[in-house]
Amino acid sequence: MRMAVLPDGGSLLYGRGMRILLVEDTRDVGEAIRRRLETTGHVIDWETDGQAAADILDFTDYDLVILDVMLPGLDGFGILKRIRASRKTMPVLILTARSEVEDRVGALDLGADDYLVKPFDFRELEARVRVLLRRRGGDATNVIACGDLILDRQSRSVRVGNREIQLKRREITILEILASRPGRMFSKADLMDQLYGFDETVNSNAIELYVSRLRKKIEGARVRIITHRGIGYQMVPDDTA
């Protein structure tokens, strides 16, 4: 598990090498999910029977459970109920092929953290898994406010005034770093360390790209990201600038 220390002492987990339980009885689908998640460095236990999966969950903790709804033995909702009844907080992602949307709503009511409707895009599945794993790791519950820009670190959501903006993972991370210390200068290298860890080599142009996207997305906010050529980046609220 790799960890980066944030300027304010919070931590970011990069969600690699996590233990994931996959309960899926369709061979093709299970295989594809396992292969995709394994390439990102996670450890996958794959069960095809609902009852067997529930029994395993009784004495094993996982970082994430991916549950199909239609299962032999015990169905996904049954397993989910059992997990929540035993007061385990591990995140659960539900995969459903059921036609009624009530199912999805029901899944959330039962305590699922997210759901995907079959057929889904496997890249989207990977992205959701990443979010769920990070949410579990990130203990930061505080809200960062800078000008009229509000960043909720729990829900990873960003608001400018009334407007909620959808940001990508790395854009949020950069915003989080800049907004946590308004006015402080962060060099490109600082940001790169936070984004990729210390031992990864990344093209430093990527930072410029992220910052330019970020700037476009928070346009209209009463804060600005100022570029100091050759030095780094700085977030400044308009009223103090």
Add this chain to the structure above:
Amino acid sequence: MIRHETSLFSRLALRVTLILSFGAALMISAAWYYGRSAANQTFDHLLLGAALQMAGSLSIEDGKLTASLPQSAFEMLGLAPEDRIFYRLIDTEGQTLTGYGDLAGYIDYTAARQKPVFLNDEYRGTPVRLVVVSRVLSDPPLSGWAYVLVAQTTAARSELTQEITGRAMLLVALMSALALAATILAVRYSLQPITALGEMISRRDPQDLTPLTLNAPKELRPFLGSINHFMERLDQRVVLLQRFIADAAHQIRTPLTALSAQIDMLDEREVSPAGLQSVERIRTRTNELSRLTGQLLSHAMVIHRASTVNLEKVDLVLIARQAYRTAIPITVNPDIVVSFEADQPQLWVAGDVVSLREAIVNLISNALCHGSVALLAVRVGVAEGRAQVEITDDGPGIPPEKWPLVVKRFMTTKASEGSTGLGFSIAVEVATAHGGEIGFREKLPDRCFSVLLTIPLWQEERD
């Protein structure tokens, strides 16, 4: 080919007219008959009077029968000035005493001994009315029966008959016209419920297969019952069909998921550059197919819910926010600025959470799949007293001339345009079920294209 049936109205009108004409003909015949006998009676009295006067004027002088025809007898007959008079007096020997000797020479006068005899005859080519009266003579030298025959042409009688008949005809015609008019009015009035029923059916929304409620007269009730029964069966069939579509779409999902799993497992390093292009296309098409399958399901679902779920007090901001999070994948193109904005923290509407979310999700995905280049904005607010969800994208938009087509129910645009049509169809169904509509804001050089979902706000004083 359906044979053209005459209208109920013309059927009834034709029959009533036939009966009325027949009745009128009968009455006119009767009027003519009575007119003629009345004329005959009147003029027969005069004729008889004249004949009796002539008979009275017979006297025996010097043992010979003589007649001095009284002027008054002719004056009496002069009341019919246009008619000519022929007479013949016959003595006891049966010889013509005076007058036209060839008048009714063939008849048997003796029948007139009891009472005067009237008959219709023809004299010199003209129809005449003839009377024969008798007189007994009992003078010793000349005893026996003498006869007087008086004939009169019939011009005055015909004239009187015609006059009486003519007046009667006028009355009959007037009555018939009144009866016909009354019939037409009555028929129109009694056919009114049929017209009302027809209008009710033709004004109906094709989606509405609930029974017709109409206060129909007793005679129409079986007909109304059949229509309602038919609609009920049609409705069941539609429901079955929708369930079938939903089931079929649902069953397609599992192999479809497996298919995309297989595509995902293709090791792209082992595929040739040309093959890679194919893989990417297969992936795109599979995603398209997935989206369409999902839309088919939600279409069937929102229609089903529209007829079964009651609208409740729900927060449109919350629903729209959930829809926004569902519709925007995490893997969305990072160059698109995606935002959500609510003018107020809560916005209460009368709605069905699931349907509304489905509608908004589809509108957002539509914008994302077919519109957005670098901008997608969702905004919830109040416009002109109604709740509005506005989805704006910086894509090419939909030209105004296509708007009416897009918002038609069960309307999908061209197949080449992908699943836009189905998505709109879902939104339109939901908007309609909520008493609202789908609208658009035109793309202008300085303004992006927007789709607007507008529904009524929650009214606190609802019952």
